[in-house]
Amino acid sequence: MASASFIAGDWGTSHLRLYLCDATGRVLERRAGPGVARLAGDFPGALAAAAGHWLTSGVELPVVLCGMVGSSIGWVNVPYLPCPLPLDEIAAGSARPRPAVCIAPGVSCVNVHGAPDVLRGEETQVLGALHLDPDLRSGRHLLCLPGTHSKWVIVNNGVLREFMTAVTGELFALIRDHSVLLRPGSAGGSGSRTGAFDRAVKHVAAQRQASILQMLFECRSRQLAGDLSAQDAPAYLSGLLIADEVSASLAGLGTRLAAISRVLLIGEPALTGPYAAVLATHRVDARQLDGAAASLAGLARIHAQLFAGEAHV
Amino acid sequence: MASASFIAGDWGTSHLRLYLCDATGRVLERRAGPGVARLAGDFPGALAAAAGHWLTSGVELPVVLCGMVGSSIGWVNVPYLPCPLPLDEIAAGSARPRPAVCIAPGVSCVNVHGAPDVLRGEETQVLGALHLDPDLRSGRHLLCLPGTHSKWVIVNNGVLREFMTAVTGELFALIRDHSVLLRPGSAGGSGSRTGAFDRAVKHVAAQRQASILQMLFECRSRQLAGDLSAQDAPAYLSGLLIADEVSASLAGLGTRLAAISRVLLIGEPALTGPYAAVLATHRVDARQLDGAAASLAGLARIHAQLFAGEAHV
Numbered sequence: 001m002a003s004a005s006f007i008a009g010d011w012g013t014s015h016l017r018l019y020l021c022d023a024t025g026r027v028l029e030r031r032a033g034p035g036v037a038r039l040a041g042d043f044p045g046a047l048a049a050a051a052g053h054w055l056t057s058g059v060e061l062p063v064v065l066c067g068m069v070g071s072s073i074g075w076v077n078v079p080y081l082p083c084p085l086p087l088d089e090i091a092a093g094s095a096r097p098r099p100a101v102c103i104a105p106g107v108s109c110v111n112v113h114g115a116p117d118v119l120r121g122e123e124t125q126v127l128g129a130l131h132l133d134p135d136l137r138s139g140r141h142l143l144c145l146p147g148t149h150s151k152w153v154i155v156n157n158g159v160l161r162e163f164m165t166a167v168t169g170e171l172f173a174l175i176r177d178h179s180v181l182l183r184p185g186s187a188g189g190s191g192s193r194t195g196a197f198d199r200a201v202k203h204v205a206a207q208r209q210a211s212i213l214q215m216l217f218e219c220r221s222r223q224l225a226g227d228l229s230a231q232d233a234p235a236y237l238s239g240l241l242i243a244d245e246v247s248a249s250l251a252g253l254g255t256r257l258a259a260i261s262r263v264l265l266i267g268e269p270a271l272t273g274p275y276a277a278v279l280a281t282h283r284v285d286a287r288q289l290d291g292a293a294a295s296l297a298g299l300a301r302i303h304a305q306l307f308a309g310e311a312h313v
Numbered sequence: 314m315a316s317a318s319f320i321a322g323d324w325g326t327s328h329l330r331l332y333l334c335d336a337t338g339r340v341l342e343r344r345a346g347p348g349v350a351r352l353a354g355d356f357p358g359a360l361a362a363a364a365g366h367w368l369t370s371g372v373e374l375p376v377v378l379c380g381m382v383g384s385s386i387g388w389v390n391v392p393y394l395p396c397p398l399p400l401d402e403i404a405a406g407s408a409r410p411r412p413a414v415c416i417a418p419g420v421s422c423v424n425v426h427g428a429p430d431v432l433r434g435e436e437t438q439v440l441g442a443l444h445l446d447p448d449l450r451s452g453r454h455l456l457c458l459p460g461t462h463s464k465w466v467i468v469n470n471g472v473l474r475e476f477m478t479a480v481t482g483e484l485f486a487l488i489r490d491h492s493v494l495l496r497p498g499s500a501g502g503s504g505s506r507t508g509a510f511d512r513a514v515k516h517v518a519a520q521r522q523a524s525i526l527q528m529l530f531e532c533r534s535r536q537l538a539g540d541l542s543a544q545d546a547p548a549y550l551s552g553l554l555i556a557d558e559v560s561a562s563l564a565g566l567g568t569r570l571a572a573i574s575r576v577l578l579i580g581e582p583a584l585t586g587p588y589a590a591v592l593a594t595h596r597v598d599a600r601q602l603d604g605a606a607a608s609l610a611g612l613a614r615i616h617a618q619l620f621a622g623e624a625h626v
Contacts, residue, residue, distance in 0.1 A: 013493075080537075108538070113520045115531045116538035149530060165530040167494065174487045180326075181480065207426045211561030212525060213554065217462060217478040218428045224393075225421070225429035241526065248524030 004028055006062045006307065007054055008299035009047070010292070011069035012121060013037045013148075017292065018050050020061075025300030029054070036068040043075035044098075062307045064299045066104040067121035070095065076103060080118055083109035085160045087127045090298075091305035102306055104299075109162045112252045117165055121295070122151045125266050126160060128298030129289055136264070142257060143264045144249070145291070146242075146271045148173070152249045154256060164252060166245040169271075172238060181219040182233045196232035200239025201278050204247060212244040238274065246278045260284055267291040317341055319375045319620065320367060321612035322360070323605070324382035325434060326350045326461075330605065331363050333374075338613030342367070349381040356388035357411075375620045377612045379417040379437035383408065389416060393431055396422035398473045400440045403611075404618035415619055417612075424477045425565045432476060434608070435464045438579050439473060441611030442602055449577070455570060456577045457562070458604070459555075459584045461486070465562045467569060477565060479558040482584075485551060494532040495546045509545035513552025514591050517560060525557040551587065559591045573597055580604040 005023040009016060016033035033050030047063065048055055055061065070078035078095040085107055093105040106120030122145045129143065130136045136155065143153040148169040154161045175181055204215065219237050222228035228236055250260055262285045265272035269290060276286035318336040322329060329346035346363030360376065361368055368374065383391035391408040398420055406418040419433030435458045442456065443449045449468065456466040461482040467474045488494055517528065532550045535541035541549055563573055575598045578585035582603060589599035 113516075113523055113527065113531075115516070115528075116534045116540055117530070118534050118537055164527060165534070166524065166526040167492075167529045168526050170492060170494075171484075171526065171529075174491055178487055178491055179480075179483060181483075203426075203428070209561065209564040210426055211479065211557050213479040213481050213484065213558050214426065214477060214561055214565070215428075216480045216484075217430070218426075221429045221431050221478070224431055227429055244524050245526050248522065248527055251522045252527070 004054070004059075004061060006064060006300075006303045007051060008296055008303070009063065009065040009069075010067050010121065010124075010295040010299070011036060011065050011074070012067040016046070016050055016069075017295075018047075019296060019299075020051075020054050021296070021300060021303075025296060025303075027296065036071070036074050043069065047101075060100050062303060063101045064104075064303045064306070065102065066124035066295065066299060066302075070103040070105060071120055074103070078103050078105040080106045080108035080120075081123075083107060083160055083162050084156075085123075087123070087130060087155070087158055087160055088305070090123055090127055091302045094302065094306065102302065104302060107160060107163070111162060111164045112256060113164075117163060119149075119151050119153075119163060119165070122153070122163075122266075123160065124298035124302070125291060125294035126153055126155060126298070127301055128294040128296065129264060129266055130155070130158060131297045131301045132289070132294070140257065141264060142253060142260055142262070143266060144275060145266045146275050147267055147291075150245060152253055154253065162256070164249060166249065168241045168245045172241055175216070175219075175237060176234060181216060182230070182237065193232060193235040196228065196235040197239040197274065198277070200236045201243040201281055204240060204243035205281060212240060215240050215244070239278075242274055243278050243281075246275065246282065250282055250284065262287070264289060266294045317367070317372075317374060319377060319613075319616045320364060321609055321616070322376065322378040322382070323380050323434065323437075323608040323612070324349060324378050324387070325380040329359070329363055329382075330608075331360075332609060332612075333364075333367050334609070334613060334616075338609060338616075340609065349384070349387050356382065360414075373413050375616060376414045377417075377616045377619070378415065379608065379612060379615075380434035383416040383418060384433055387416070391416050391418040393419045393421035393433075394436075396420060396473055396475050397469075398436075400436070400443060400468070400471055400473055401618070403436055403440055404615045407615065407619065415615065417615060420473060420476070422475045424475060425569060426477075430476060430478050432462075432464050432466075432478070435466070435476075435579075436473065437611035437615070438604060438607035439466055439468060439611070440614055441607040441609065442577060442579055443468070443471060444610045444614045445602070445607070453570065454577060455566060455573055455575070456579060457588060458579045459588050460580055460604075463558060465566055467566065475569070477562060479562065481554045481558045485554055488529070488532075488550060489547060494529060495543070495550065506545060506548040509541065509548040510552040510587065511590070513549045514556040514594055517553060517556035518594060525553060528553050528557070552591075555587055556591050556594075559588065559595065563595055563597065575600070577602060579607045 003022040014035035018031040020029040111117040153163040272288040279286040316335040327348035331344040333342040424430040466476040585601040592599040
């Protein structure tokens, strides 16, 4: 505990990921806890339970949190900051439910479709990405943060300009868990998970006028036709959805960016990998950054801005 | 029972709808029973239980069935007939698990996206529509049968040429029942169900490059922005989905049909009404035919073809 400087926490709907960090943001210890949706309001208690002796060793460490803990179902509802938003203003927009606890705000915009859009948690990851890579702090960049609700974000000279959400991950889970599309009562077909994913991606690319509402039925009909195995159907579904999201996002944000040749993907490697593969079919170069590392770097940046100079070990 | 001639049944995944009919197909009595998914295999028993004294009055009435009762999870797996399919060949493709019981086949095709596609139950509704309206028996017609899995069907001179499926109804139910998109924990906004539906339809029409994966998030973000009430969100969701399906279907099948000026909608009036409203925004004239009436007419046509001349009261 000698070098412990602050506690960083990514507190989402499903999980709390808590880190004990030194002054440079290096992780000394990790803990996990219940997500916001599983708590009946006692956030201080849940934090104390997860942090354990980190918070009871006599020194009050600052706690910097991001994610749904700052939403209407969280500890405190931290208002969305509107775009365009200089990323270094996130810290100032944070809420302090207790003097030593800071919760990052979400961000709102009017997206390229003219609709209101919001994100919460990803602002800290984008801030972290810029902290980790100085090249991102100047010029115009497109970032994609895949997940339950994927976010496509445009950053210009350190300012979050606008973004766009796609519900790709949520639809995948809904269909996998509840739909008849993946369980047509027939096996048949052969292939591989990777092969089925690539096949779906190619198929979407060849059907430019199609809606994903039409193509999703193929998860079932191809199985009935002996053209896809039950084992490969989830990968085919994933390929259809991600290819549709990537294609529509590049088309939509292409009206904002002269030419899209590079995208920074931030998220779990198991998810950013397939997105990179799809982006490659569009001849877009994709770099991948681990989502947890991005969150941590962003939380460390907020800590440095808010608590620098304040007394702590 | 004096004039009873046959029993017609639309036996789907969720419901059995059974009709006692006279020789002209007029309904004398109606019964309901459990759908295919709720039965553990005893289809003769379930039929007898639902039909009751219709089948125990001493005269063995023919039974004509369509729907998932003819699938791999049904009474008998009746093979799909491939397109192009003269509709009057449906009767000959039926299965007879018992001499007096006939189950209609499904239909398969390679759809406009080059993917295998299937339908089961709708073939009998299309057959019934042609039986009810002689004008449909010649020339080229586009039919839309909205539902859990909507079917867009091209019929040419009494031949089912091809069709295309959209999983619109299933996605609506999945999102309504399981998604966070309709429950953002905030009310706000005002409007009307019809107004919210129309607003979504207009929004989809204005965003031609958008994917429904992107627009679905608006069900949540508009509520958070106070731009849509929780009460109106399901209608907004419905408008987004149906507008996307209609737009993509007209575009996709537009490559097959020189100009689409009319569509026959077959289904529940509560569903065909909204589809007609969306089609009107595309300047496409929509007629509506009740789905149960279409099924009945198709089953009567199959009965007439298979059992005409056979002995029954």
